[in-house]
Amino acid sequence: MSWDxxxxxxxGEIIELYPQKRSALxxxxxxxxxxxxxxxxxxxxxxxxxxxxxxxxVKSVSTFYSMYxxxxxxxxxxxxxxxxxxxxNNSTEVIDKVQEFTxxxxxxxDEDGLFSFEAVECIGACGGAxxxxxxxxxxxxxxxxxxxxxxxxxxxxxxxVIVADEMQENFxxxxxxxxxxxxxxxxTSTAPGFQTLKTSKVKK
Amino acid sequence: xxxxxxxxxxxIDIQSDSKKLLIEACxxxxxxxxxxxxxxxxxxxGMCRMCLVEIETPRGKMLVPSCTTQISDEMIVDTESDVxxxxxxxxxxxxxxxxxxxxxxxxxxxxxPLQDQTMAYGPGExxxxxxxxxxxxxxxxxxxxxxxxxxxxxxxxxxxxxxxxSGDPLIEFIQxxxxxxxxxxxxxxxxxxxxxxxxxxxxxxxxxSTSYRFKARPWDLKSTRSTxxxxxxxxxxxxxxxxxxxxxxxxxxxxxxxxxxxxxxGRYNFEYLNSETRIxxxxxxxxxxxxxxxxxxxxxxxxxxxxxxxxxVNFYLGSNLTNEDFVAFREFAxxxxxxxxxxxxxxxxxxxxxxNEDVELGKIDDLNNSDAIVIWAEDLKxxxxxxYLRVRQAVKNGVKLIVFGHTNRTLDDVAExxxxxxxxxxxxxxxxxxxxxxxxxxxxxxxNVTAIIGKSTPQQSDSSINKLFxxxxxxxxxxxxxxxxxxxxxxxxxxxxxxxxxxxxxNEINSENTDLLFVVAxxxxxxxxxxxxxxxxxxxxxxxxxxxxxxxxTSELADVIVPISSxxxxxxGTFTNIEFRTSRIDKLVPSPGQTVSDWEFITSLMNFSGxxxxxxxxxxxxxxxxxxxxxxLKPYFDNLDKPSNLDGIINRxxxxxxxxxxxxxxxxxxxxxxxxxxxxxxxxxxxxSLLGAKKFIEMNQETVDKFKLSSGNCLxxxxxxxxxxxxTVNNILPKGTIYIPTNRRxxxxxxxxxxxxxxxxxxxxxxxVN
Numbered sequence: 001m002s003w004d005x006x007x008x009x010x011x012g013e014i015i016e017l018y019p020q021k022r023s024a025l026x027x028x029x030x031x032x033x034x035x036x037x038x039x040x041x042x043x044x045x046x047x048x049x050x051x052x053x054x055x056x057x058v059k060s061v062s063t064f065y066s067m068y069x070x071x072x073x074x075x076x077x078x079x080x081x082x083x084x085x086x087x088x089n090n091s092t093e094v095i096d097k098v099q100e101f102t103x104x105x106x107x108x109x110d111e112d113g114l115f116s117f118e119a120v121e122c123i124g125a126c127g128g129a130x131x132x133x134x135x136x137x138x139x140x141x142x143x144x145x146x147x148x149x150x151x152x153x154x155x156x157x158x159x160x161v162i163v164a165d166e167m168q169e170n171f172x173x174x175x176x177x178x179x180x181x182x183x184x185x186x187x188t189s190t191a192p193g194f195q196t197l198k199t200s201k202v203k204k
Numbered sequence: 205x206x207x208x209x210x211x212x213x214x215x216i217d218i219q220s221d222s223k224k225l226l227i228e229a230c231x232x233x234x235x236x237x238x239x240x241x242x243x244x245x246x247x248x249x250g251m252c253r254m255c256l257v258e259i260e261t262p263r264g265k266m267l268v269p270s271c272t273t274q275i276s277d278e279m280i281v282d283t284e285s286d287v288x289x290x291x292x293x294x295x296x297x298x299x300x301x302x303x304x305x306x307x308x309x310x311x312x313x314x315x316x317p318l319q320d321q322t323m324a325y326g327p328g329e330x331x332x333x334x335x336x337x338x339x340x341x342x343x344x345x346x347x348x349x350x351x352x353x354x355x356x357x358x359x360x361x362x363x364x365x366x367x368x369x370s371g372d373p374l375i376e377f378i379q380x381x382x383x384x385x386x387x388x389x390x391x392x393x394x395x396x397x398x399x400x401x402x403x404x405x406x407x408x409x410x411x412x413s414t415s416y417r418f419k420a421r422p423w424d425l426k427s428t429r430s431t432x433x434x435x436x437x438x439x440x441x442x443x444x445x446x447x448x449x450x451x452x453x454x455x456x457x458x459x460x461x462x463x464x465x466x467x468x469x470g471r472y473n474f475e476y477l478n479s480e481t482r483i484x485x486x487x488x489x490x491x492x493x494x495x496x497x498x499x500x501x502x503x504x505x506x507x508x509x510x511x512x513x514x515x516x517v518n519f520y521l522g523s524n525l526t527n528e529d530f531v532a533f534r535e536f537a538x539x540x541x542x543x544x545x546x547x548x549x550x551x552x553x554x555x556x557x558x559x560n561e562d563v564e565l566g567k568i569d570d571l572n573n574s575d576a577i578v579i580w581a582e583d584l585k586x587x588x589x590x591x592y593l594r595v596r597q598a599v600k601n602g603v604k605l606i607v608f609g610h611t612n613r614t615l616d617d618v619a620e621x622x623x624x625x626x627x628x629x630x631x632x633x634x635x636x637x638x639x640x641x642x643x644x645x646x647x648x649x650x651x652n653v654t655a656i657i658g659k660s661t662p663q664q665s666d667s668s669i670n671k672l673f674x675x676x677x678x679x680x681x682x683x684x685x686x687x688x689x690x691x692x693x694x695x696x697x698x699x700x701x702x703x704x705x706x707x708x709x710x711n712e713i714n715s716e717n718t719d720l721l722f723v724v725a726x727x728x729x730x731x732x733x734x735x736x737x738x739x740x741x742x743x744x745x746x747x748x749x750x751x752x753x754x755x756x757x758t759s760e761l762a763d764v765i766v767p768i769s770s771x772x773x774x775x776x777g778t779f780t781n782i783e784f785r786t787s788r789i790d791k792l793v794p795s796p797g798q799t800v801s802d803w804e805f806i807t808s809l810m811n812f813s814g815x816x817x818x819x820x821x822x823x824x825x826x827x828x829x830x831x832x833x834x835x836x837l838k839p840y841f842d843n844l845d846k847p848s849n850l851d852g853i854i855n856r857x858x859x860x861x862x863x864x865x866x867x868x869x870x871x872x873x874x875x876x877x878x879x880x881x882x883x884x885x886x887x888x889x890x891x892x893s894l895l896g897a898k899k900f901i902e903m904n905q906e907t908v909d910k911f912k913l914s915s916g917n918c919l920x921x922x923x924x925x926x927x928x929x930x931x932t933v934n935n936i937l938p939k940g941t942i943y944i945p946t947n948r949r950x951x952x953x954x955x956x957x958x959x960x961x962x963x964x965x966x967x968x969x970x971x972x973v974n
Contacts, residue, residue, distance in 0.1 A: 041389075041390060044389070052617070053373075054372075054373050054374055054376075054389070054392075055389035055392055056373065056374055056375060056376040056378075056387070056388055056389040056392065057373055057376055059376065059378060059389050060376035060377050060378055063378045063379045063380070064377075064379070064380045
């Protein structure tokens with residue numbers, strides 16, 4: 001077993017939530033993603049043992065969903081939407097800008113492990129198109145200029161927790177909705193920030 | 205509840221069971237709907253879309269996949285409309301986009317559903333000019349199975365089989381979309397006892413076996429239907445040969461027995477037929493060397509002995525003979541003037557069984573129809589693999605499973621209750637009061653129970669299983685399947701009275717009561733746990749005649765070896781399985797060299813020595829085997845060959861088994877056999893020869909710690925015997941109990957009633973067991 005005690009304890013708590021052990025597969029894969037930045041074969045073996053299913057069954061699920069990464073990702077995973085609403089609102093420019101800043105092609109990670117970049121399909125923020133995500137925290141209404149400053153900010157201040165509202169305030173533009181609640185919790189890894197999985201944290 | 209519904213397919217009115225799927229209902233009425241992913245014995249998934257048909261709905265005609273559509277009353281279906289045709293063409297065009305055109309070198313070509321259905325339903329022309337997707341081809345996913353992912357059409361038959369039927373899902377879809385492939389986890393091969401079935405049900409040539417690869421084309425094959433004689437399950441098989449060489453065995457869907465499945469041993473343990481080392485001429489020992497002699501000489505020498513009234517003859521019979529062979533031996537024994545001959549079966553675990561008149565014997569199908577299944581026997585997965593599949597199937601259908609004992613760990617995942625060492629002691633005695641096991645009682649009292657009971661290990665006492673049996677018999681509506689695990693044991697039970705096992709053989713046979721011993725198709729010295737004692741007996745006896753295929757530890761001690769035909773494909777006869785179902789064993793290839801069937805040899809010998817005036821024909825032996833049965837339809841060849849009886853005829857008898865009962869003794873070592881071993885036939889079957897070669901023992905983690913083992917290997921020592929083995933951790937075993945698989949050469953040579961020293965490899969720090 002290559003998972004440490006805290007992680008195993010956390011895994012145990014997640015498994016407890018479900019009537020059937022194997023239902024915890026998805027969350028546990030997120031957990032593995034938050035630990036390593038990708039789903040390693042080691043993690044697969046651990047999960048298969050925890051859930052009593054075979055390793056290849058875990059592998060099958062983990063390769064099916066694109067949010068479980070097969071290769072190590074950088075500290076910040078930048079996903080820019082390329083679907084129709086964003087495309088109409090010039091997401092291509094945003095994509096070009098990100099690529100220019102990071103020097104990455106689609107689905108690549110830079111050498112120092114800071115950035116990973118991907119162009120993705122709809123992330124459900126058409127009202128604020130073009131939209132993008134950093135570690136699955138969404139920023140809406142971005143453009144070629146503010147995406148540049150967003151990337152610089154990430155590089156320079158290297159925040160531990162990525163909070164959507166904070167990015168929106170500093171770099172975003174038009175929003176789909178105004179939720180009217182300030183949310184200070186954000187993602188701490190390239191796994192989406194879930195409170196139950198403890199992959200999120202409150203930014204102080 | 206199921207009811208009969210009426211539906212109209214292509215203008216024809218048909219009736220079917222409302223529980224059925226549309227594709228099944230059509231199939232039953234003779235309307236074929238093309239399909240790739242749907243398989244009668246697997247859950248439907250609707251992956252391939254080949255079975256699209258049109259049905260009438262309130263919103264007009266609609267295309268639906270017939271394999272996932274339940275039928276309903278007054279359904280109107282069209283399987284041949286233009287729309288359906290167009291859909292089929294479209295689906296095939298999609299399937300062929302990435303399918304390579306390597307039919308000329310593909311094993312499946314000629315019997316390939318994709319090829320056939322493309323001919324029948326395909327578009328005729330391809331519009332695809334782009335590059336097809338490429339994979340390394342083929343990759344081996346286990347020692348015996350190869351996978352060509354380019355040919356795969358993603359029907360999920362193999363992955364569903366391994367998940368739903370055999371319960372060892374070691375292959376799965378990896379990736380998705382056009383990158384989807386079937387594969388194993390890296391370094392975790394498809395090590396399944398049932399992997400050969402995936403090759404058989406693969407609708408393309410994606411899965412192939414190393415055994416049959418590039419050996420023949422389907423249109424060159426000769427085939428016949430037969431019965432596997434590997435274990436008492438008696439699975440229905442189809443034997444395939446080309447140019448008089450047996451090349452392949454397929455499972456035949458016999459609804460009441462194997463439902464199309466076979467274990468890999470049954471499927472691949474035939475290659476020894478073509479082995480170079482097979483004995484093809486009679487051999488006689490002269491000055492400790494075997495020399496080839498004429499069959500005539502063998503007959504005359506043995507008949508000299510038999511004619512002498514003082515010669516005392518006994519028989520040690522292998523369990524994979526046909527019923528007709530057994531009859532020949534019985535008739536032979538009866539005709540010898542010194543008529544006190546005894547038959548011993550090559551079985552260490554033979555015991556009385558439960559065959560009294562007041563016991564209701566179960567059928568395999570009863571597993572599905574009962575409320576609960578109780579198992580206390582040898583590892584079913586190792587010894588009766590297809591029965592293991594049937595048990596899993598029954599549990600999937602909602603039957604509750606209760607397993608006793610340290611065996612059958614592989615059923616743990618589906619068992620409602622698994623009683624290990626808190627109920628079953630390390631001596632295989634039930635230590636709890638059964639009436640106080642409330643969970644157990646709630647599942648069996650007043651319920652329909654099918655019990656599979658046999659001895660988990662040779663040293664287990666009779667009284668321990670009697671106790672469980674008595675409890676079940678008096679508290680539930682019990683049907684019983686006796687778990688004997690060797691070949692045609694049930695045929696022997698039917699035909700030979702007062703049968704005994706190896707243990708009685710070594711206790712009873714000596715030079716005083718035996719001058720001439722026939723050892724038939726058996727290698728007790730190489731395989732039995734009574735190996736040493738058997739050897740002692742053999743050394744004492746004046747003349748030993750061995751009827752066998754190979755030279756091995758036992759036959760090499762004989763004075764004469766008569767080469768015999770194999771029961772697998774080289775002779776005709778019948779086989780009786782665990783539910784006393786008798787079915788045909790059929791001949792497909794000629795016997796090599798001077799080999800003869802056992803019955804031929806014995807009846808000729810009778811003729812030669814003047815014991816009988818006429819020589820028996822096979823038909824006469826077949827009649828003699830069953831003429832005393834008190835049933836209407838007897839399993840004579842004539843009856844068995846009728847199309848309605850191809851699945852076999854059940855004939856219940858009450859066998860008389862004369863084994864002495866064994867008392868409770870301390871079990872130092874838990875002895876069993878794995879599916880694969882290194883018996884002489886396995887050693888000579890190339891594709892499986894290495895699967896059972898590894899010598900290992902099993903114990904739980906505590907025991908490993910007790911012996912201070914850490915390297916994965918240890919040394920077993922007893923007297924002059926030293927064997928290096930690896931050990932694996934099996935935590936279902938009680939503390940201190942050590943499992944030793946004895947169907948590996950040398951591991952059976954220990955005296956299991958005495959101490960065996962276990963030490964870490966090399967470091968010889970002796971630690972005493974027990």
